[in-house]
Amino acid sequence: MPDSMPESMPESMPEPGPLSESESDDPFPAGPDGRVPVDCLPWVPEDDHESDGWAWTGAIKPLWHAVALWGSEGWDLGDWPYVIVAHHDDDIGNKYFGLAVYTEGDVRVDAYQGRAARDAATDELALYLWHQSGSGDPDAPAPDTPANLIPERFRHPYNPTDAPG
Template sequence: MQTTTKDTRETVTVPATVERDMYGEGYDWMESLAGTGWHEVPGWGREGWDLGSWPYIIFAAAKTEDEPGQLFGYTTYVEGDVTARWYRSCEARNLAISKEAFWYWASGQADGPEALEGMNPQEFKQVDGLCEPYIPDFGN
C-alpha cells in the first residue's frame, strides 16, 4: 500500500492496515492483527498508562523498512474506524502517539496520568515520561 509519511512527506510503500471488521468488535480486530506486522500497544509512557480504551479505542504499531531506511507506523481503531499514519523517524511516531494519547486522557476517554485531568485536550503539554513507549519489566 502506498502512503505519505507524516514527518518527511515522502511517498512510501508500507504494509496494509487491517481494516475494520463490520461484524466484530475491537477484540476481534486485535485478533486479526496476528501475522500482519501490526501489534496492539496496551500502555504508553514511562508509567504504562492505558493507551486507548479497549475494545472501543485501540492503538497498534508496526515497523518496516524500505531502501532509504526504517519506517514507523501506528494505527488507531476507534469504534470500528481504522486510521494509519507512517513516519520516517521513531521519535516523530512516538510524539504523534503521545499527542493522540494526551487527547484521549485529557478528554476523559482513557485512563492516563492524573496530572492531565481537567486539561484542554486540544492543548498538548509534555508530561515527564509521556513520549516514550512503555516496556514492562517482567522481572519485577
C-alpha cells in the same frame, strides 16, 4: 470512550532531521511532521463494523502490534475493545513506522519516516485519549500540547524497567 478521534495529528510534531545522502532518493519522502504515504506500510485491516476490537487485534498480527500501555507508568492507551492503538515497526529497514487507531470499527492509519516521529504522534494521541477517557494521570498536560512540550513521563512506550519505583 472518545466522542471522535482528531481528524489529524497537530502540525507541531518535531521536524525530521536532514536527509542523509542515501535517503535523498527515497520513494516516500517525509513531510515536515515526519509523515509518509501509508502505501509504504504493510496492510492493516481497515473499517470493520461486523466484528470487534479483539478480532481486529488478532487480524493485525504479525506485522502490527497493539499498544496497550504508554508513558513511564504504563497508563492505558485506548479504551479496549472500543479504541485500540497499534504500531508497525520497520525492524528490517528501520525507516517506516505505522500508527493505526481502531475506534468502534473505524480505522485510521498514518505512516511516519522514523520511530521518533511515530512515537511523537502517539504521545499526542495518548494525551487526547487520556483526556477523553479520564484514564491517564490527572497531572497530564492538556490534549493539545505539542509533542516537544510533553513531559518525559507521559512520552514513549511503557517499559516496566523504567517505571518509577
